[in-house]
Amino acid sequence: MTDSAHIASGHATRPIGGGGGKIFGFPLRGFGLVSSLLLSFASALFTFCVTTMVAIFALLIYRANGHAAVDMAISYRDFGFPASLVVLAIALPLFLTLWIRAKIMG
Structure with a gap:
């Protein structure tokens, strides 16, 4: 089925990645708690x-x-x-905010 057929039949489709934006090609949506912490400390x-x-x-x-x-x-x-430490202070709240937002919206 095409996207228009899904919509017409009542089955709405979401774009892959959820439309949450990207940085360097990586989607900024769908991170778990461990992934968020790992990305924060890895960037630091x-x-x-x-x-x-x-x-x-x-x-x-x-x-x-x-x-x-x-x-x-x-x-x-x-x-x-x-x-x-500066990067960790920026990345930790950023990735934890993305995780919390995904939990609330998800």
């Missing part, structure tokens, strides 16, 4: 790794230009960890 971990890597390379370039030795702990203590 990814941010920590990338920010720490960029900070390490920046410190290496700084040292290669003739400056004094630098403690590499700065890269994760002052850059990676705070950046991951």
Whole structure:
């Protein structure tokens, strides 16, 4: 049956994905609690790794230009960890809100 036949017969169809929007092609609807928590912490971990890597390379370039030795702990203590906490503070409420909204509407 086509969509118009479903609608005419009283069987309304919903689009795949539920029309909840997408980020990078991933639907923002249908996450469970565990999935929401996993995505929040995974995004924070990814941010920590990338920010720490960029900070390490920046410190290496700084040292290669003739400056004094630098403690590499700065890269994760002052850059990676705070950046991951910011992303976690944004991602956790976002994904939990999406989960709660799906529970209420679903």
